[in-house]
Amino acid sequence: MAVSTSVPRDGIAVVTVDFPPVNALPVRGWYDLASAVRTAGADPQVRCVVLEAAGRGFNAGVDIKEMQRTAGHDALIGANRGCYEAFAAVYDCEVPVVAAIHGFCLGGGVGLAGNADAIVASEDATFGLPELDRGALGAATHLARLVPQHLMRALYYTSRTATAHELHQHGSVWRVVPRAELSTAALELATEIAAKDGSLIRLAKSAINGIDPVDVRHSYRFEQGFTFEANLSGVADRHRDAFVSVKSTEGEQP
Incomplete structure (x- = not known):
């Protein structure tokens, strides 16, 4: 289980999240992700960051089992703060962040994707906030950056998901590609961004956030x-x- 960073092309850093089986991140994982994104963005040689995940899906949110086996509120507070740090790291990254989404993008995954500068998704990608079914609230802020207000509310209240193609129609997903082409498509967009002047791209990121x-x-x-x-x-x-009881019976599913 890890968060790793690679530099496949000049000016591009790829941050990869890998927490089997479903990329439901423990508290430490959220902080590690935040640190990796901030470090990549602070590198003067980097002009674009790609955020991707290994395994079956992009992100299934927080590790609920960790939360339930930890007495008191420490795990809850840790997850809240960790998610806040990771989402903020993506948003505040000094250079643009391209999120490469495959499979499920749920809960905290929507927080990451919603704060990214651009999204490239595979055809099998789905986005949603099952928070009400998990005893939680949050990330409506980020879902509202992906879909119009009334659709956001309907998705939030029902815990339904939206497909990559639907988000593409709303303009929040840059491209939808076959899963085998996702990494290539994300790198193509990142390469186009990274071709810009490094100082100007940082100013542009700050200006747009502002x-x-x-x-x-x-x-x-x-x-x-x-x-x-x-x-x-x-x-x-x-x-x-x-939720934990059902998933223990069914096996790990997002």
Whole structure:
């Protein structure tokens, strides 16, 4: 289980997440991801970062089993803070971040994708927030960057997913390609971005973030307050216990 960084082409750093079996990240994983993205973006030789994942899907959110086997609220607080750091690292990365999405992109995966500068997705990619089914709240901030407001609300309330092709129609996914071509397509876009002047691309990233209509850091932190409220009330534990019980019977599925 690891977060690794490679440099396949001049000016491009690829951050790869690999936490089998479904890339549901433990607390430490979120912090490692944040550190890797920030380090890559701070490298003066890097002009674009590609964020990808190994395995069956891009990201299945937080490791709920870790949360349920940890007494008290330490794991919950750790997951909240870790997700906040990872999402912010993508958004605040000094250079553009291209997210390469395959398979499932759920919960925290939407947080990462929603804060990326561009998304390339495989044909099998699906995006969604099953938070209400998991006893949590959050990342509506980021889903709202991928789909229109009313669709975001319907997806959030129902825990349904949207396909890569649907998001492409809404303009939030740059390209949809066969899964075997995902890495190549993401690198092609990253290469085009990385061909720009490094100083200018950093200024452009800062300028575009500065004109965002919503401060994603504060709005997500606001959402997290309700997640903690759900935990204090006990409703979150009931839903997470049920989820862990079902998944233990069925085997690991996102």
